Amino acid sequence: MMNFFATHGNELIIKTWEHLYISMAAILLGVFVAVPLGILLSRAPNFADRFISFIGILQTIPSLAILAFFIPILGVGKLPAIIALFFYSLLPILRNTYIGIRDVNPAVVEAGKGMGMSALQSIIKVELPMALPVIMAGIRLSTVYLIGWATLAAFIGGGGLGDFIFDGLNLYQPSLIIAGTVPATILALIADRLLAFLENRLMPEGLKNSYETA
Amino acid sequence: MLEFHNVTKRYGNGKPAVNNLNLTIKKGEFVCFIGPSGCGKTTTMKMVNRLIDITEGTILVDGKNIKEQDSVKLRRSIGYVIQQIGLMPHMTIRENIVLVGTLLNWTKERKDKRARELIKLVNLPEEYLDKYPHELSGGQQQRIGVLRALAVNPPLILMDEPFGALDPITRDALQEEFKKLQKELNKTIVFVTHDMDEALKLADRIVIMKDGEIVQADTPEEILRNPANEFVEEFLGKDRLIQGRPDVTTVGQIMNSTPITVQIGTTLKSAITKMRDGRVDSLLITDSDNVLKGFLDIESINNNYKKASKVENVMETNIYSVSQDSLLRDTIHKILRRGAQYVPVVDENHRLVGIVTRATLATLVYDTIWGDGTELEEIVAQAE
Numbered sequence: 001m002m003n004f005f006a007t008h009g010n011e012l013i014i015k016t017w018e019h020l021y022i023s024m025a026a027i028l029l030g031v032f033v034a035v036p037l038g039i040l041l042s043r044a045p046n047f048a049d050r051f052i053s054f055i056g057i058l059q060t061i062p063s064l065a066i067l068a069f070f071i072p073i074l075g076v077g078k079l080p081a082i083i084a085l086f087f088y089s090l091l092p093i094l095r096n097t098y099i100g101i102r103d104v105n106p107a108v109v110e111a112g113k114g115m116g117m118s119a120l121q122s123i124i125k126v127e128l129p130m131a132l133p134v135i136m137a138g139i140r141l142s143t144v145y146l147i148g149w150a151t152l153a154a155f156i157g158g159g160g161l162g163d164f165i166f167d168g169l170n171l172y173q174p175s176l177i178i179a180g181t182v183p184a185t186i187l188a189l190i191a192d193r194l195l196a197f198l199e200n201r202l203m204p205e206g207l208k209n210s211y212e213t214a
Numbered sequence: 215m216l217e218f219h220n221v222t223k224r225y226g227n228g229k230p231a232v233n234n235l236n237l238t239i240k241k242g243e244f245v246c247f248i249g250p251s252g253c254g255k256t257t258t259m260k261m262v263n264r265l266i267d268i269t270e271g272t273i274l275v276d277g278k279n280i281k282e283q284d285s286v287k288l289r290r291s292i293g294y295v296i297q298q299i300g301l302m303p304h305m306t307i308r309e310n311i312v313l314v315g316t317l318l319n320w321t322k323e324r325k326d327k328r329a330r331e332l333i334k335l336v337n338l339p340e341e342y343l344d345k346y347p348h349e350l351s352g353g354q355q356q357r358i359g360v361l362r363a364l365a366v367n368p369p370l371i372l373m374d375e376p377f378g379a380l381d382p383i384t385r386d387a388l389q390e391e392f393k394k395l396q397k398e399l400n401k402t403i404v405f406v407t408h409d410m411d412e413a414l415k416l417a418d419r420i421v422i423m424k425d426g427e428i429v430q431a432d433t434p435e436e437i438l439r440n441p442a443n444e445f446v447e448e449f450l451g452k453d454r455l456i457q458g459r460p461d462v463t464t465v466g467q468i469m470n471s472t473p474i475t476v477q478i479g480t481t482l483k484s485a486i487t488k489m490r491d492g493r494v495d496s497l498l499i500t501d502s503d504n505v506l507k508g509f510l511d512i513e514s515i516n517n518n519y520k521k522a523s524k525v526e527n528v529m530e531t532n533i534y535s536v537s538q539d540s541l542l543r544d545t546i547h548k549i550l551r552r553g554a555q556y557v558p559v560v561d562e563n564h565r566l567v568g569i570v571t572r573a574t575l576a577t578l579v580y581d582t583i584w585g586d587g588t589e590l591e592e593i594v595a596q597a598e
Binding site: 105107108110111112113114115116117118121125126129130204205206207 | 263265286287288289290291294296297298299300301302303304305306313314317346347348359362372
């Protein structure tokens with residue numbers, strides 16, 4: 001064990017960082033695209049259902065295949081890995097944003113509109129805060145999945161903890177496989193806890209209690 | 215204040231939801247729109263603050279065409295209360311009350327001052343300002359809903375069945391409170407409801423709608439007295455028409471139009487004969503033009519028959535009478551309070567036209583409590 005850290009310790013830290021970088025970049029990109037898109041979709045519910053099923057179909061394409069598809073277009077390295085993972089992050093965030101916004105109590109939205117809120121004010125002051133718990137749940141789910149899938153980035157030269165796992169497979173060294181898997185799992189767990197904390201902090205005071213009593 | 219000119223709303227190509235509606239609402243008037251579901255009452259109201267677009271026609275608020283105004287600004291200038299209350303669950307009561315103030319970029323001090331002013335109107339303590347909506351009861355929440363509509367002091371307030379989701383006791387309390395508040399603040403109110411009792415209680419004018427058209431628009435009294443057609447009658451319900459009778463029935467409608475009278479100049483002897491024949495203990499005395507002069511009861515005949523011979527010598531001239539146009543509602547109280555056995559009914563020239571006795575009232579009260587109105591109708595028919 002000590003021996004392993006002596007030889008691979010440095011590499012482990014670098015790979016973990018790479019791993020984190022790839023997954024976080026993909027998630028952030030996913031949030032920036034999927035949340036606004038989800039809000040847009042909530043304005044066109046007829047189209048939204050079809051669109052979301054379409055994204056769902058994309059999601060079923062095996063991740064290895066997606067990564068492979070990107071090689072001719074984007075080459076190898078971190079960028080195609082991030083973009084491929086970004087596609088995977090879209091669906092849960094998009095779907096949760098859409099559902100979260102759609103399920104905001106229509107009476108509250110109507111009251112806001114009747115009071116004279118513009119569409120943007122309604123989204124920022126009413127719909128987003130109230131849909132936040134659902135949206136955050138989508139982001140958390142995406143993050144945990146993505147940290148796991150990011151190991152595949154190694155396959156197209158993206159680096160990350162996946163390198164250990166592939167090396168371990170190629171060299172028949174279980175210790176390397178474990179060295180890749182355990183930190184990835186720990187990362188996922190930490191990310192989940194952190195996001196749960198963030199969700200709690202961002203949740204509006206009045207909603208917190210009403211969820212408790214509900 | 216608020217004018218509808220040939221307003222029509224059509225969804226798709228079907229029958230119009232609101233058809234060529236014309237109505238003018240005066241400043242400070244409390245108008246209830248009422249009708250069965252789908253009659254277009256809510257649509258009509260929502261067209262005022264442009265939550266629903268008008269297909270044809272114009273609506274003027276304070277003389278200005280609403281279509282020429284920015285819809286967001288228009289809505290901020292009109293109060294709005296909805297049935298589902300719709301308080302923002304993630305905002306405190308304070309933030310909820312002054313929401314429109316926030317949209318208009320009021321300063322924090324101004325908003326705070328206004329919130330404290332308003333919450334006093336509904337007798338809730340100031341500490342409630344820092345609570346969240348879910349900590350309040352339904353009735354309290356809707357009080358806040360009403361305050362929110364009042365926040366920036368709009369002259370016109372739209373209310374969409376605001377008390378419909380509350381339990382009957384809370385609803386009653388809020389109706390009372392709100393009617394008082396409206397009188398104090400002199401707001402123009404457009405109030406949609408399907409509850410006739412609510413409309414009768416609150417409204418200055420009731421607009422009854424059916425299939426997108428106005429069937430009748432009148433004061434509650436007028437609607438009870440003269441329902442425009444069978445639909446209105448049915449909508450009011452027979453019970454309410456009967457119960458509403460003392461409020462709208464005039465004395466002329468229920469009086470007995472053949473009181474037993476004697477003319478001036480009649481001798482006491484023949485007066486007594488008339489009393490015995492009519493089985494009454496007093497007589498109304500008129501002159502030859504049938505003008506009421508006074509009355510004579512059995513006691514005064516008994517005391518005076520030796521001294522006097524004509525009725526005018528012993529009759530009591532200080533007699534209380536009512537006009538045939540006065541409302542029964544007012545008369546009942548007077549009769550009961552004075553302890554009188556009967557009240558003569560006169561026309562504008564003080565000519566005797568009838569009499570209301572305690573027995574007449576008993577029939578009416580019986581009808582209100584027990585009857586289906588048939589007996590009353592007989593009386594009315596007889597009187598007519």
